[in-house]
Structure formats: structure tokens, C-alpha cells
Amino acid sequence: MNKNVTRALWAGLLCLLALAPFVVGTVEISAFQKVVYLSVAVMSLNVLTGFNGQASIGHSAFMGIAAYFTALAVQSHGWSYWAALPASILVAALVGALAGVPALRIRGMNLALVTLGLGMVFPQLPIRFTEETGGTQGMPVDEPLAAPAFLNVSDVAWRYWVLLALAALVFWLVRNFRASRVGRAVIAIRDQPIAAHTAGVNVAATKIAVFAVSAGMAGLAGWMFTVANQFVSPSDFTVLVSINLLLGMAIGGSGTLAGPVIGAVFLHYIPEAVNGTGIDPVLTPALYGLILILVVYFLPGGAAGGLAQLSARFAASRRSPDEPGQAPPSTPRLTSSTSHP
């Protein structure tokens, strides 16, 4: 797609979303908040898995660490949300860097299992410290992230704008990074670690750094979670959440910028739509599974990859109306070892 068109689309989307509180009601805005923090969470996984090729089923833990950190700091220690923001990201990033160390020696399925361990252990922690965290009952946070008085806007709208602005910042940073020397090195490690080595990329240091950055981004999503919900409980950060993030990434399109947004919309609205049709909500996972199989089979690049292909076809057919659109390039394998999760 043309660079300017893409840029205009992103700007338009951002404007529309920013104006939403003037148009729709509180219920919708709450839903939008959830989509925003889910986008950041899916993007955090996308940076690690989609761009760098390291698998993780532990991202719910990084989210949970930051969400609980924020809740405890604000509720029990009188911090402001703003003070908790950098601190919670940092804590999640540090844990992520530690989790990245075993990733140097193991990869693929085994790495997924190690992170799975992290994801399974985390929900037990609040239960272990029930006195401080409320255990399985969860923990409400009384103080909201209030709008500054001079703005004269509702707290809900203010929180939504804060979340939206931070998410936009994250996506802008990822976009810059994708088109830079460091981003190319990160992708090179995913595709051909040995060739990356010989080109002078410090593979080990880069992988740990990406793990830390990804965990920090998941931490930001966790902070957003606490801001949006003013409530945290162990059931909000189970392994199932990690798996949903993976699902969102795969369906939206891994290794793309738009994919996480599409994935987050999917993760929030599909269960709602299922409820709306009167199908037993118990069947939602089955529906997820079916959609995932269809996407992997027919749209290996996810929804974002499919859209890019469509627009390329459209552009090609406009250039030469007689010729059929340029077929997506068949892909002879360049390497024997490349596979994208």
C-alpha cells in the first residue's frame, strides 16, 4: 500500500477514536478501553514472537505483574497512577529480561513451555499473599485516574484518551523501530540467526533486550488494565489470557503493525457477537478454534497480511486493467529452517 495512504488511514483511525467519547456512550467507551489495552498487549507479544521469533505463553504474567504492582501501589501505598506507570513497566521489563535468559539456549516449543510455567505460576502469587491482594476475590482500587479539573471532561473519557495516547505512542515507536537498523536485526534473528551473527548482530544481547522490551510493553498493558477496570484478580491473568493474545496475534497478522489492532478487536467483539446471536457462550472457544484454523489455512499472514495482499491486487489491477491482478508470489523456501509461529 502507498506509504501516504497508509499514514492517512492510521491518522484517520486515531482521529475517529479520539472523537469517540463525544459520540458514543460510557458503555462503548469502556469497551474501547479494553480494545486499546488488548492492542498493546497483542503488540507486545507481536514484538517478541512476530518480529523476533521467540515464543511466549507467559505474557499474561507480565501483564499481571504490572497490573498488580499498580493496584498495590495506588491502593495500599498511596502512589499516583502516574508514578506507578514507569515503575510497573520497569518491573515487568526486568522480569522479562530474566525470562529471556533461558531463551538464549532453548527455542521453539521448549521456550514456550518455560514461559508457560511463568504464566501458570503467576496467578498463584496473589493467592499466596491473600492478605495484601485479596486472593481469589480480587482487589478493587478505590481511587480512579481522575481527569484534571480544568479540562472539565468525564473521568471515563479522560482515561480512554490517556490509554489511547499511550497506545498510539507505542505503535509509533514500533513502526519507527521496524524500519530501522535495530528492527532489521531483530527480524534477521527470527529468520536466520546464523546469518545475523555473521553480519555482526549480537544475537544473544538482542534477544534478551527484545524480551525485556516486550515484557515492558505487556506491563504497560497491565497498567492500562488497572486504570480501566480499577480491579485486579488472579483470574484476569491466567494462561488462557496469554493464549488469547497469541490467538489475536495470529488472526490479526503476526509481524505487522495493523495486526494487533485487528486482533484486539477480534478478541473483544467476537465473544460479544457470540452472546448476541444467542449461541451458548460455552461454544466461544470452539468458534475461536474454527476461525483460527480457517485463518491459518487461508490467510497465513493473518487479517493484516490478507488486507495487504488485497490492496496490492487492487493496485495492480488499476495499473493494467486487462491483466488479472498480480498473483501473490508463490514462495519457494529460501531456507530449510524458517517457520513462523
Place this chain on the structure above:
Amino acid sequence: MPRLSVEELELSFGGIRALNKLSFAVAEGELCALVGPNGAGKSSVFNCITGLYRPSAGRVVFDGRDLLRLPAHRVAAQGVARTFQNLALFPRLTVLENVLLGGHLNERPGPLACALHLPRHRRAERALRAQADEVLALTGLESLAGNPASGLPYGTLKRVELARALMSRPRLLLLDEPAAGLPHGEVGELGDLIARIRAELGISIVLVEHHMGMVMSISDKVVVLNLGRRICEGTPEEVSRDPEVIAAYLGEAA
């Protein structure tokens, strides 16, 4: 003093001796071919030089520095670049991006400058683009710069790898079977390209190749390996007359 000197290299995999006290030297600007039957240890030499394998004994001295003391990612910074026998490209990146990655160490804006799109990063990208355009022109890939690497013909991908290696402005270029799998007509072109790179850039090249026509026409020196040891070294003419080479590699004379 030679630019590269490989000294008494020993490497074993289990009970198999891949390299057995192997020594050879490459002078500045020299094109040295390593030939020998499959399993002679040619690619193993490359993997030792670039730090992917750790030999049990010996030295690899490049411009007076022992490369074996460096981790693999630091070897590139010394001015060593290579291509791979089986392509090792980044399929989802474009040809241009593949080549740009070869210049990873040419310009070094940090992660923060990159993520924040600071002027330092933009300047670096412009400089890299200019360098990449030169390399793409030299290898005849200008028109393909925006194409994804996946889906291009094999011969073209070999040139993309060559371009990526050249992008790092190496002083020593290691080419691992660049002509393997090319249609006959393209082998001659590739030979010309390699000869031109050597002439224009004045770099030392080590060439591992089975295609004897190409080896004989462009090499200054040929080192013949068999079972991990050097059995002969000399000009292409000398080597092709050596009885031991004929026995081991070219087959008994009829």
C-alpha cells in the same frame, strides 16, 4: 604479511576429523580458491573463520589478530563477510532490506534513536541507503530492490547474498559455493562479477567452489583439501598437473 593466515587448524565432530592441521594463507587482494571433494572440510574452514565452529587447536590470524578469540558477532567488525552454501536470506524482508542488514555495523544509531526516529537515525538510514544503492548497482539488482526476497529466482538470491556480504565493506570475502545450482550460462557471469569485485574493491577473496572452470579462470591460487588436510597448493596450472590432486579429486587419468 598475509592478510589471512589459517594455521594448523584442527576440528573434530565426534570421531571424525573434519580439519587436520590445516594451514594456508591469503595475501592482500588475492583470490584464493579452496577445492576438494565433498566432506573435505571446505565449509568447516569458513565456519571456523567466522566463529560458528570452535576448532580444538590452531589459529586464524586476520590482519594480525586471532579471530578465534572473538565471539561470532565480533568477526564481522574485523572486516570479514561471507555467503552461505545454502542460502541464508531473510525471506520476508525486501532485497534492499536484506542488503541493508549487511551494513549493520557501518552506521550505528542505538535502539532509542531508531525508535524515536531521531535525526541521527535518519542520517544513518540515508547513508546506508546510498551505500546499498552502490552495492545493488554493482551486483545488478537495482530494479529488484523493493521486491520481497522470497519468490526470486535462485541465481538472483545468490547475488542478493553476495550484495549483503559486500555491504559490510569487507576486507576479506568468503564465498561458499556461489555457483552451485546456477544454470550454466549464469556461472560465467558470476565468475566475471567476482573477478570485477576483486578488481574494483581490491579485497581478498576465499572461494569454495566445485565448478572447476570458474575456479581455474579467476583464481590466483588454489588450495586443494582432502579429508581435512591440504594436499596441494599452487596456481591453477600447477594444481591441475599435480598427480595427488588428480588422484584425489579429478579422478585417475584415463
